[in-house]
Structures are given as C-alpha cells and as structure tokens.
Amino acid sequence: MAELKDYLSPNKPTWCPGCGNFGIWNALKNALVNRNIKPHEILIVSGIGCGSKLPDYTRANGLMTLHGRPLPAATGAYLANHDLKIILTHGDGDGFSMGGNHFIHAIRRNIDVVDIYQDNKVYGLTKGQYSPTSEKGFVSKTSQRGSIEESVKPISLALGQGATFVSRGFAGDIDHLVWLIEQALDHRGYSLVDVFQPCVSFNKVNTYQFYQQRIYKLQDEEDYDITNRELAFKKSLEWGDRIPIGIFYKEEGKPTYADELVPLKEKPLVKQELGALISESLKSEFM
Amino acid sequence: MAELKDYLSPNKPTWCPGCGNFGIWNALKNALVNRNIKPHEILIVSGIGCGSKLPDYTRANGLMTLHGRPLPAATGAYLANHDLKIILTHGDGDGFSMGGNHFIHAIRRNIDVVDIYQDNKVYGLTKGQYSPTSEKGFVSKTSQRGSIEESVKPISLALGQGATFVSRGFAGDIDHLVWLIEQALDHRGYSLVDVFQPCVSFNKVNTYQFYQQRIYKLQDEEDYDITNRELAFKKSLEWGDRIPIGIFYKEEGKPTYADELVPLKEKPLVKQELGALISESLKSEFM
Amino acid sequence: MHNNELTLIIGGDAGQGVESSGTGFCRALTRAGLHVFSVQENRSRIRGGHNYYIIKTSEKPIISWDETVHLLVALTAESVELHAAKLEKGGAVICDSELGIDEVKISDLGISLISVPINKIAEEHGSKIMSNTAALAALAGLTHLDIQYIYSVIETNFKKKGAKVVESNRKVAQKAYDYVVENYGHVFPGRLNATGERQRMIMNGNQALSLGALVAGCNFVSAYPMTPGSSIFEWLNSHGDQYGLIAKQTEDEIAAILMAIGAAHVGARALVPTSGGGFSLMVEGLGLAAMVEDPVVIVIAQRPGPATGLATRSEQADLLFAIHAHQAEFPRIVLAPGDVKQCYEIGARAMNLAEKYQVPVIIMTEAFLTKSNRTLESDEIDFKQVKIDRGDLLTNDDLDGLTEPYKRYAFSESGISPRALPGHPNAVYLSTSNEHTEFGNLTEDAEIRTRMHDKRMRKLQTALSDMAGPELIGPESADVTFVCWGGTVCAVREAVNRLNNEGKIRANGLQFIDLWPFPVEKTAPLLERSKNLIAVEGNYTSQLALLIRMMTGVLISKKILKYDGRPISPEFILSHLKEVI
C-alpha cells in the first residue's frame, strides 16, 4: 500500500507561507495514496513557475521542463511508456500563455494524463505581472491601469475542443480537491483539473475569501448532468457572484491516444527490445 | 472609388487549377472594393502555406511572415498604426497548429483585424500531411491509417474565448463569402472568417461537392440569433449531414484593444513625432 | 558518350510526375545492374513551375553528379528551352510530339529531337495519367535499355493498385518503347545495357539516414512537416507500425523536440527531423535536453534562408548556428554526412552517441543530399554491423542491487553519470531545467553549480575520443586542398579526380564529418601540411573555414562559395579554381 510518507522529500517547499500551492500539493499526494499509486509508478511533469516547483518537494519521478512546455514533454513520456501514470502540475502562465497551443492539442489527442493547473491568475515567480487568467481590470506590475484583455477561459476552451474530463477545483477546499484529483486519476484520457490557487503575495483580488464567498459545487446541484457538453459550456461562462467548481463534463469510453497506436498493442514502447524487428527484408524496398 | 483593377498584380497565382484559394482571393478583393477600401489603406498579413501566398498575387501592402506567425505580426502593426485596415489570410496548419496560441490570445485582446483562414483541412504546401482541422480518420501521407486526433474546432474555441465576430464561409459560394468578408470588415474588433477551402490536390474528402451537399446558411434559419453565444456554441458542434456557414455570433460595442490604450487616444502611434514628449523631468525620478 | 555511361535530365512542371518518373528510372537502371547518382531541383509549389531530375548512370560507381548532359526528357516546352542548350553534341531530346518543338532549332544545337506521341499512346492504350510511363519507356527505347526493367518498376509501383493498372501501364510502356525503337532506334549513340550484376540498393540521403536510425533502434520520431526534413519523418512514419516505432506529427517544432525529450527521458531512442526554421523553434528545447541529460538526435536538413528563403532548395549555412544554438554552454555533438552512405552510417551512429554521452546530437544534411539517390552495394549496408550501445544505462538488475540512494547526476570524471529510467522503486528521481544537485534537486549553490557545469562540459572532452578527423580525399600531398563538409564532398571528390587525372594541378580534399566537439588534434596536422587550402562551401561566409580558424587558428582565405540554392558541381569548383589560385 502506498503511504503519504513515501512521497516525503527532504526538500521543503519554498512557497510563501499561505500559498495555495500547499493545498494542491497535499491534495495531490493524498489522492495518489488513496488510489494506492506509488512514487516510482508516476512521473510528475511540470514547467517553470512557483507551482511548477512542486516536483522538487515531492519524492516521485519528476521532470521539470521549460516554461510552458510540460504538455509536449508529458505526451512524449506517455507515448513511450504509458505504464507510467503521468501527472502535470503547472501555472496559468505556463499553461495558458506560453503553453496555450499545447493545451488545445493535448486535448484533441486525448492523451491519458492528469493535467493540474495551479491557477493563481498572476505570474508568481516573476513577481506579479498579470496572467492570461487574470480578470479584465486586474491591476498588476504590467497592467497598472488594469488589464484590458479578456481572461483565458480554460474550461470553455477545453469543452469547445472536445475534452473528455473537464473540472475545476479550489486549493482552499482540500477534501473536494482530493476527490477531484482521484476522479481525474480514474479517468482514461486527458483530464483537466484547473485549480483556483490563491497567491498571497501578488494576487490581492482572487483570495481565499474571494473564492469562499463565491464558489459552489456543480455536483451539489441536483439536476446537473456531467454528460451534457452544452450545459457544461453554459456553466463555464458563469463568473461573478457564483462560480462553479467540480466536474463540468465527463465522457467515458473514448479511446485514448495510446489505445489507437499499433506499436503499443502489446506493451509500452520502452518495454520492447530495441531493433528486434529489423530484418533483411527492409533492404528489398530499395532494390 | 476603389476598383478591382487597383488590386491587380503582375504576379499570377501559382495555385493548382481549381484550388479553393481562387474563390477566397476573388471574394476578398470584391469585398474590399465594395467597401471602397484602397490597396494602400490595407495591410494583408499572411503566414506560410499555399493560402498564405495570396499577398504575392495581390497589389496591396503585404507582409508574409513565418509559418504560424501572422497574428502577432498583425497585432504589432495594428497597435502601431490602427489607421491601416489589417487583414490576415492563412492556412489551417498555420493558424491552428503552429499559430494556435496566437489565435486564442488575439481573440481575447479583441484586436481590430479580419482574420481569414484558408481552411483546407490539410497541409497543402508541404504536400499533403493531415492538418489540425482534418477530420478524425482522414488518411494522408502522415496518417496512413487515418488521423487519430479530434479535429481542432475553430468556431467553438473562438466562442469559448469570447470572440466578438465568429463566422464561417465556403470558397465555393463566392457571393456569400463576399458578403461575409464585408460584414467582417464592418465589424469593430477581432473578426474570425474560417473558410472551407477545397484543396484539389491533397484533400479528396472535403471537396466542393462534399460541402455543397452539406452546408446550409445560418442566416437563412428564421430563428437564428447571432447574439446568443450558447446557441452559437451548439451550432458550432454541428458536423455531418448538415454543416452551418455564416455568422455564428456577433457582439457589438465592445471596445477594441486600441480603444483602451492611452497613447492612442489622439492618433495612431506612427503618426506621432518620435521623442516629442521627452523632457528633462524624466531625470528627476533618478535623483 | 561511352556505353552505359550517360547523364540525362527529366524536366517538367510540378505535378507532372517528374519526381516519380526520375525515381522510377533510377530504380530501373539499378535493377539493370547500373550505378546511379541523381539530383533533383524543385520549386516551392504544387503544380506548374519547372522541376527537374538529373540522373547520371554508369557501370562503375559514381561519386558525383556533374553538368555534362546527354539526354533530355522534356515534359514541357519550357523544359526544352531551359535544358536543351546544355546537352552535349550528339545528345537527344525526347518529348511529346504535341509540344510542337521546332526540330530545326534542336538540330542546330547538334542534337536530335525524338518526337514521341507520348500522351496519345498513353490515352489510347491506358489513360492520360500513364504518360509518365510512356516517357520512361521511350527513354528506355532510345537507350536500348531492356524493357523488362521498365516492366519490373511498373510492377513495383502499381501492384497495390491491382493487376489491371499494371497491365495497362505495361501496354503503354510497350507501345512507347516500340515506337521509339522503330522510329529512332539508331539516332542516339548511347546505350544502357543491363550488366547482369548482383542486385544493388538505391536510396536517397533521407531514406538512408532514416534507415540508419531505425536499424540503430530509433523507436520514436516526432516532427512538424518541413521541407526538406519531412521525408525522414514520412519514411519512418510509414514504417512505424511494422518496426515498432512511434511517429508523432506534432503541433509545432517546439512540441516535436519536447516530445522527443519526454520519450527519451523514459527510455525511447528519439529522433527529430526538421529544417533550419524548425530548428530555430527547437533551440530552447535543445538546452533542456542538455540540462536534464536526455539523449535526442536532431536532423537539420538545410535550405537557403534566412527565414523561409528558398524552401525547396539547398544550402549549407546552418553550421555555426547548430554549434552555438541556445543560451549558455553545454555539450552537444554535431555531425554532417556528405553522401548517401554516410547518411546511413551517421543516422545509426548518432543514436548511439546520444545515449552514450547523454547529450543532444545534431545531424546536418542539406536539400541536395536529402533527395539525391545513389546506388549502394547490398553489403555496404550491413544491419548486423550496427551495434546498439545504450551507454551507461542501469539495468533492472543494477537497480535492484542499488544500496545507496540513486544520484542521477553523480559527478564523474568522464562527465557521464549512470542513468536509470523512471519506473524502478530504487531510482525515484527528479530531472530539472534548473541547475541541480547530484540528486537532481534545485540548487543555487555556487560551488555545486560550478562542479555540475564542469561535469557536463567534461563530456565534450570525453566525446573527443569518438570524433574522427577529416576524411582525406585523394593523395596525401597535393598542390591544392579543398576543405569541405556535407554534400559538397561529392563534387569535391569528382573535382579532385579530374584534376589529378589531368595532372596539371595535384589536388586533394578534406571532408569534415565530425564537426563538434571539433577534433582539433586530429585536424591541425592535416591542415598544416597542406600548401593551398581552399574552402568549398554552399554558403556566403564560409562557415567551416570560420570554425577551423576559431578552433585551430588556421586561416583559409581562398574560397569557392555558392549560395543561390543550387548545389555545387565539380565544374563549378574547377572553373572557380582559376580565380582563387
């Protein structure tokens, strides 16, 4: 059985006291333990940013890539060894600004990974510029009169692009987040977990309190149907006094990318012997 | 008055006979003339691909950038001189694969450009690989068993991201396309015109006939409401026997990016004298 | 014009099948036991615009194309205009009677017009689309190449389309062949007689490179299409299912290299083919590979730039970029094959070097070489000679026996640290693009940084043992020494031969294949003993000469350079030689 202490690293987080990343970090570890997944069975892939430092504080296989690039790296790792459970943790800048293109394309490939966004609606590590998910009007170092761009809408985009698991969590509600990540781990296919993560140093708008006053859980709504993409889209546009969290949409049974690849029919690529299939007949096509 | 011959270039198109790009090219020129816009008043920005060669055949200011990069170049040109009417023409590979990130971000900035996609659902210039908008199952040089990726959904994505003008045309229906481009030219803000463009050399699925048998016009539907984003989203998912074209969604009155920039209150940036505002007082902040 | 020794051009519009005709004829010649060397020139468009295919054939192995042409198969009138004047006296132009070429003009050039109702024959006996078949058969008829070889290529190319298609094509071929034999049987002096020699292979540079990589265990390729690199991806893509390789077309080149790194990180042997523009986008990822010490092989198929430049043409101007790409400093290996066989060898070797040194390896090729065909003896390509060397990769047994905590980035004298793949409970570790400790965790410590940087950089020194000095072309000592790299070597070899045969100027050459880490010690003596160094390169600034000066101090001030998008021919070298010496 996996235990929490398996994930214990000698390196202590350097996040600011009170940072929402602590909640996400704990929720992730708990969800993994609850699903009996061990550190050597996973690969946590991250980018660059405050949240992306998570693998440094977690005893597990980790790959901290470049700002914005965890998704293609994770895709490569997944294609080459789909026995590994692949989890991504990265920021809103990383994921939706620098990495926005990979986001769209990962969805359409339905790669089997859990993609967790530490969405603090600001650039933390570079000290407080507005981010793609900053609300319009957000005042920051580089938007001194307030941002004049519509914020990126990860949930709506994922729905529009056909994602099979679309969800949102809150770093201040760990129980719910643990549950959400468990669901994502259980899902076969690309699983989006966009997590509202308060940044106590640079985002004085989207605080714990801000969310506590507004969020409600979709799964608490009696008539919510997580298999209805249009309904989910409608909910995804909701922002203001009431903000939904939970699973917006889920589609089961759709093949994952690896399911459809002939060379992976038997076993993961890296478990196949290199060069074993080479034969002289290869020459004949050149004759 | 602008005339068609103003746009006449000595360089003849090198597109394959029957290519859908001829239709788009003619529709664009006609729409410009109908709106009395002259070649020196516009800047056509393109990327790299068959469709992106359009500026080479058109007597107008043109900037052929890199594969996937016309949008940020157009954004820069727009910010520096918003008196120029800026029109983009580029392919589906250019726009939704290489340039996918810029697409999302151009929308959220509501830059005032007309963005025309020559969407042939294949890579033309590189000779027939599947493209991001190729349907799942599309057989090509690099998807010999049929593509296993969900196609990119430009209309759904644009709607999800809050675009203010979202439309689709067909290169085989020039009258409709002229009308559509005119509407896009009239619109203040980012205007998406995704055009189905048959590629006679490499796409034997999405042919003129394919579209002729399936498309219908949203504006012919009695109860269609172009101000309803959710309805538009629903229509955007429609694909199969019936495929809608026309204006999916339109939102008026939203400020464009340039509207909100203080330095542009009086006139375009490039019409302001360089260095005119520099004064000794700049030094005092360093004292 | 000797028998079995001639050069021909097939010219026509894009979309007319110049490429498939050329390739088909190359194959027919190969099957007839002849040697072949071919070159292609294409425009960057799908239909229309002049393309051509040069095929040189001989009973003896051929080391280069050249500008002497005997025969032209012209699919358009433009093609006649562009090429007819280049033909040797006694040569011939084959074209469709419909083109209405002026016979007088042609015979004024001292060559014959072979007017064949190509389209008509195709339409009458098959369909219009078979006119390529007719043209090839006409070519065979004129040169007396046994029609069996045309039939055999028809069989290979069309059998997937069914017996009827094969049959019609044969018919068309036969009619065209007979027509030419009947009407022009003795007009053209050149003959292509089957030699009955043992079977050879024919392939182009990109096929050879792909094959080499595949044989060396490449099982992952990720790419975004870009001419002239795409055909590597396409070849591997079409062989993936059979040979257990995953070929992923990506959203852009950034994703291509990142996917390769991700795959390599967990143990795949990954290849990323591209061209200079795509490589520009991979520059950031390149440094990531170096920092996490994951092995990836990148192919830069060069074309003229900057930017989009001339998308389908050839150039050799990305060398210094490849060596210096990415901020800061790290070890990498840069190799440049110069002919088809070297493409195969380096395709294989690169896969091993990348894993042995846990570094990115860059292979430089160029448009010319990517699509230039050459015949190879079957035993020149010996799959069994390729040994897969995974370097210091810990096995499951090694990992089971680990007693100490595993240090992925252990300081070591060679710079190479024993590598575990993620998945074993005894070797759970982190890799990061940040500077890190031996365990892979983040650090900002000045001393660890210095030691870790030293460790990485030491690999350059260690790898030098695997880097060969330049290959000598011709005699050890000579009056002039051509210094070259990449596909230009073909022309240099031929120029050296011709000069030495002529005897007035004794020539040799040095071809640099292993370019980085630069084999200073193995190079300097060779340069020093040369009297007259001349850089021959397909670029403007003579990048190899600059590199040599940077690394050895030797100044090569004489240069033969070309940067118009077309490859360097032996004639180009010889005619410019006078200007520089």
Added chain:
Amino acid sequence: MHNNELTLIIGGDAGQGVESSGTGFCRALTRAGLHVFSVQENRSRIRGGHNYYIIKTSEKPIISWDETVHLLVALTAESVELHAAKLEKGGAVICDSELGIDEVKISDLGISLISVPINKIAEEHGSKIMSNTAALAALAGLTHLDIQYIYSVIETNFKKKGAKVVESNRKVAQKAYDYVVENYGHVFPGRLNATGERQRMIMNGNQALSLGALVAGCNFVSAYPMTPGSSIFEWLNSHGDQYGLIAKQTEDEIAAILMAIGAAHVGARALVPTSGGGFSLMVEGLGLAAMVEDPVVIVIAQRPGPATGLATRSEQADLLFAIHAHQAEFPRIVLAPGDVKQCYEIGARAMNLAEKYQVPVIIMTEAFLTKSNRTLESDEIDFKQVKIDRGDLLTNDDLDGLTEPYKRYAFSESGISPRALPGHPNAVYLSTSNEHTEFGNLTEDAEIRTRMHDKRMRKLQTALSDMAGPELIGPESADVTFVCWGGTVCAVREAVNRLNNEGKIRANGLQFIDLWPFPVEKTAPLLERSKNLIAVEGNYTSQLALLIRMMTGVLISKKILKYDGRPISPEFILSHLKEVI
C-alpha cells in the same frame, strides 16, 4: 576605512525588503552627494532564501564593486553567518536585538555588534512593516549620515501612500537613528558626510538602457516577462502613457518579436527585452526581421544556463549564440555595454543603428549589470545629444514625388534600400520571408537570389564604419592586457588601477562593446601590440576569446573565467592572475 568611503551589505530573506532598502539607501547616499556603486544577489524565490545588496560609496566616482566590506546590515541570523566573516577588522554588524546574535563570536572577528531593537521600534512608532526604515536609519545613525537624507527618501517612497505613512516612517527612522547614535555613536569609525555637491542621478543598468531607448524615440516594446530582462519592460510600461509608448505584454516571446516586427514594419521604433531562454524562442523571428529588413532592437539580459539554469544570477555566455542565432546568414549588429552609462548610450544608439541599417540589433547585458546601480553626473546623460536618425526613410514628400514604381528592396551599393512605410498610394509593396525581387515579390531565380543575398550581406560591410574598436582601459602599453566585454569591465578597470598603483605588473585592458560586425581592422593592431593577453569572462568557454580568434586569428590562451552565477570581482581577477601568468 576612509571617511565617506565604505562598502556595506544589506542581507536578509527574500520578501524582507532587501532590495527596497538597498535602493533606498543608494538614493539617500546620492542625495548626500556621495557616489554609489551597488550589486545585488537574489535567489529565485518570492519569500525566504538569502538575498543581499552590496553598496559601495565614496566621495570619488566608483568604477567597480569589490569584496572589501566594512558594514553589514543583517536582517536575519543567516545573513550574519554568511557575511560577518568577510568584514574588515573594525567593521560592524547592525542587526535586530531579537536575532540573538552571539556578541562574543562577532567581537572575536574584530568587528562590533550593533544590536538595535529594530522591529520593536518599528512596531512601537509605526508598524512592523516599517522595520526596513528603522534598519536604514540605524545604518545612517552609525555612519553619521545626516538623517535628512533618510527623511527625503521616505518622502519620495511613501508620498503616494499619504502623509500619515510618511509621518510614521519618519518617526520610526528618527527613533532608530537616535538609538544608534546614543548607544553606538562612536563604535564604528566610518563616516558618511554629505558633501553638498551638485545633484547626481542614480540608476541601474536596465533603467539606463530603457531610458536611452526611450530618449531615442523607442515607442513600442513587446515582451514576455523573464528575469533579468523584465525590468526593462516594466520600466517602459510604467512610462508608456506619459511618453507615448505602447508596452505590450505578450503570450510568449515568439509573439513578442513578431509584434515588434509588425510594429516596426509600419514605422514604430520597437524594442524587445528578454533573457537567453526567451531569445531562444525569438530566433525564428530574428531571421524574419532580417529578411524583410525591418528594424528591431532586442535585449538579451544574460543569466546562467543552459535552460532555466540559475534564473536570478549572472553570466556572460550568450555571445556566440547571439551572433549565430537563426539558420542561414544575414546582417545583424551586436553590442554589449559594460556599465550603467554605456547601457544608456547603447540603448539610444541601438535604436538608430537598427533603423539606419534596417537590421536587427542585439544588445547583450547580464543580470549583474541589469540591477547594479551607479551614480551618474546629471550631464553624463544629455537628452539633447541623442539625435534620432531614421536612416534612409522616405518622407511623404519623397513618396509624393515618386515617378518610378517603388522598389522596397532596391539593389544598392551600401546594401541599404530606401524605405517607405506602408500607407502611401505611391508605395504599395510586399515584404516576405521568402527570397524576393527588388519589389519584394517571391522569386526562385538563382541570379536574383544571389544579388539579393549579396545586397543584404553588404550591410555588414557598410555597418563596420559605425563599429568602434575596443575601449582601452589604462595605459597604452602594459605587461598584461585583460580582454573583456560586458559588466566584467567594471572589475577589470579596478584591477587595472590596483595593479598599476601597486606598480609590480603594468596592466591595461580592452573592453569590446561593438561585437558584430566584428571591427577586425580596429582591433587587430591593439591585440598585436599586447604582450600578454588574458581573457576575463563570465563563462566557461571564453566566448570573446573564441570570437577574436575566429575573426583575427589571435589566440588568447590565458583565461580568467567564472561561471557560478556570481559576477567577477577585482579580487577574483587579481587572485587568479598569478595562476595564469
């Protein structure tokens, strides 16, 4: 320790205000008429982790920081541990009494402990957040710096927050000042007396660079945040509305350079600040700028790599990358300022050079320089001296008078073609990343390609007239010559001074500011007359030395190199000098 001549360190955790305290004290000293030179060391995190700020001050202009430290303001116990031992005898450590530092240990080091109830004073007389103010005042008290200068900085920093905040801070300052004067008035021998000299400016490298660009008409800046380049964007961003400049934060660095090109294409003066990793992503765009001949200025603020490396530290290892980035060949200009004043000058000069030659200009700076403050005489920065030169830009009148069709890319001897901005009916034209004709239309013609490539490349030759040779530091002839570039020049200047003052070894230096096109003719004689060349660089491979060898053949085999992320100090040079000579 002379009066008005001392070096102090402020050290503490990230988030404790080390940076604002340091900057505040620099400003106070400047207002007191003293000269200042400062250096910062930060970790890549938001809170916690040790940061420090070194301030050297003097009555005379200061050319470098150095490692001699007299005073430490320690905001944490860690800071005492890390720095106390570096202090000169007679020095002092100021810290909060609460830290519980062992006085005996400190006095054993021959220095005094100045224990001040910093937090307590702040809390009692203002609020906890004002402890930085208290610490600065304590520092002023100990060094007898007139408290008016602290008050004046408080006024500047807090006036936006209202009179009450200013008042409380003053109160806190006064209490802390008095406490130190009373309890430790005569413990520390160093004094900082106001000189009453005329007002100077104080700014860091990035501010100076931004200011230079702004004064030279920069009106467009596009960037994605990346340390240590971001502060250029941030400074310009906060001045945009007032000075008519658009500062666009982009989705990534690819967009940043493309937007700049788009803006430049229609006539803006565009700047793109970044760091090496961001520049890696701009490589493809760089070549586009060159091909369409649009002027853009890029700043690479260097930090250690590869990849993410040490995000907040300093290195000088991107030089060869900057010179060779992008496939193929094209003209570019590369400049590297070495001190704050040069940052200003080059910020301005680059804007002109880009437009004059219609090429991309790259400015290389480095983390050290970006945040190093220096006092400047007010007349060292003369806005009026900056003349905006738009090069061969056609005016509306020129265009009205055009009789011939406009050729945007006209062949010209200088390589520069007269440029029209899009918008005039007489100059409707195309620009493309493909090879093109004089009109800008696509061509694959070999001859036009060659001529167009020649035209572009000729700009390198033309631009040489604007490239200066290296700057001489010290006497014309010497026993050793330090060869350097970038911020390392500060330490080199100081080392040269010290050596020449000592008199045993006569030293001088050469600082390369204009790096590409490399001023060979202006450089070679200077190198040749030097007896003992020593490269001093903040990198592993001695990139400037490699460049020099490539361009001149001169081998610099002696090297003093550092690549641990920290800048080179004069002491580092002097101590390593023995090893190399």
